[in-house]
Amino acid sequence: MSARIDVVEGASERALRIARALIAEVEAADGVSPVSDQALLAAAQGQRALLLFTDRGDADRGSREAGADLESADPVAVGIVGQGEVDLAVRPAARRRGIGAAALAALLSRADGDLLAWAHGENPAAEALLAGAGFAPVRSLYRMALDxxxxxxxxxxxxxxxxxxxxxxxxxxxxxxxxxxxxxxxxxxxxxxxxxxxxxxxxxxxxxxxxxxxxxxxxxxxxxxxxxxxxxxxxxxxxxxxxxxxxxxxxxxxxxxxxxxxxxxxxxxxxxxxxxxxxxxxxxxxxxxxxxxxxxxxxxxSFTVDSRSRQWARPASSGVDDTMDA
Structure with missing residues (x-):
């Protein structure tokens, strides 16, 4: 399935508020945050790029300056890329429509060198998406809980x-x-x-x-x-x-x-x-x-493992075509 998306790039205060709201929605649905605090901090400081993705159906894929279309934006995904890392969160209602693959391709097109990404929690869909983009698992992270x-x-x-x-x-x-x-x-x-x-x-x-x-x-x-x-x-x-x-x-x-x-x-x-x-x-x-x-x-x-996440890595020489149609 293919998806056509528009990209609003830039970490204005409004863009960050929209991104945080979408991330909170994903966390409420999945039980784990899809984006680290460090990634958001880096985006707020301009050290990484913040991208909001909107689904434009059959409209041509485009890119806008930060804030140009935020008043009416209802993003289906948010991504952060830079400093050798990429983060992506897709709104639950927008999944299984190719949005994730299209957004990941847009993020990877803005990245150079070796890359790291997380699949948070038990998330086979995210792991399949990363594997298809040339990533391989390299590290695990446990969420532990205490009564x-x-x-x-x-x-x-x-x-x-x-x-x-x-x-x-x-x-x-x-x-x-x-x-x-x-x-x-x-x-x-x-x-x-x-x-x-x-x-x-x-x-x-x-x-x-x-x-x-x-x-x-x-x-x-x-x-x-x-x-x-x-x-x-x-x-x-x-x-x-x-x-x-x-x-x-x-x-x-x-x-x-x-x-x-x-x-x-x-x-x-x-x-x-x-x-x-x-x-x-x-x-x-x-x-x-x-x-x-x-x-x-x-x-x-008395803490017990509540969920497991995995970090994935992609070498710069992966040879995967990031311009694939999602």
Missing amino acids: PALLPDDGRDPLSLPAPTDLRLRAFDPARPADAAAWVRANAAAFATHPEQGRITESDFALMRDEPWFDADDLILLAEASGDELAGSTWIKTVRDDAGVECELYAVGVRPEYAGRGLGKLLLDVTLARMAQHSPDRVSLYVDGENERAVRMYEHA
Whole structure:
């Protein structure tokens, strides 16, 4: 089946709002977000291209400048491409009409070099689409869930949990510029080998703190008692919507020089105690499937694998024709 699409390219504020709304619609239908927060941040900063796709039926395929047709746009898909990655989300009602293949071809026509893409959750259609475009699976990501009833119920303050004498637990302070810089340094060190998390800059971090879900009390720092540097941190993303309250363990990390001291377990205990204060309906986290040590730690805390996603890669020399008629 072929599909004819128009493309509106550009990350204006309105385009980003439309994209986020479509992504939220897909997440509500599929149970997992089709686009990473990092991809949206990069698009908002102009580091990656944001494309909205509209179905024009038999109309000629075209391309418009950002915002030119947004007033009447009812996009059927949204894509982000750049920095060696491609993301695509197709509205559930528009699937099985060739929209995905047409949109992916448009995204690939704007990309050079090796490419990475995610098929989020159990998604045979997305994986078939990527395989047909010359991608092959290279990495797995687990979404793990915890029964909220298993969160600690003793009402303890997460900041009061016992930490080593040379360290102290405290919440992130937005009024202290040193906190932001210290978190970025500690995060980069803790995730030095992670392809997404370890690349967060101070500008990225500032945009993340502008997100409506951000709560400074949900970002807990394990700081050196004698200064501003951090040994590690844990960050909870708490989202409240019509479906209730979900707490996601957004990022927890320990600097390599502090490894072997049980700080990962301490920060996980801090995380669960803080989550309990929100009385969530859902508790989740994402972890690389190949990170067996972390998976075991979360399983020991009674998390179970809820879904599996796979990252796919396509070398620049794949030889696949990206101009295929979808």
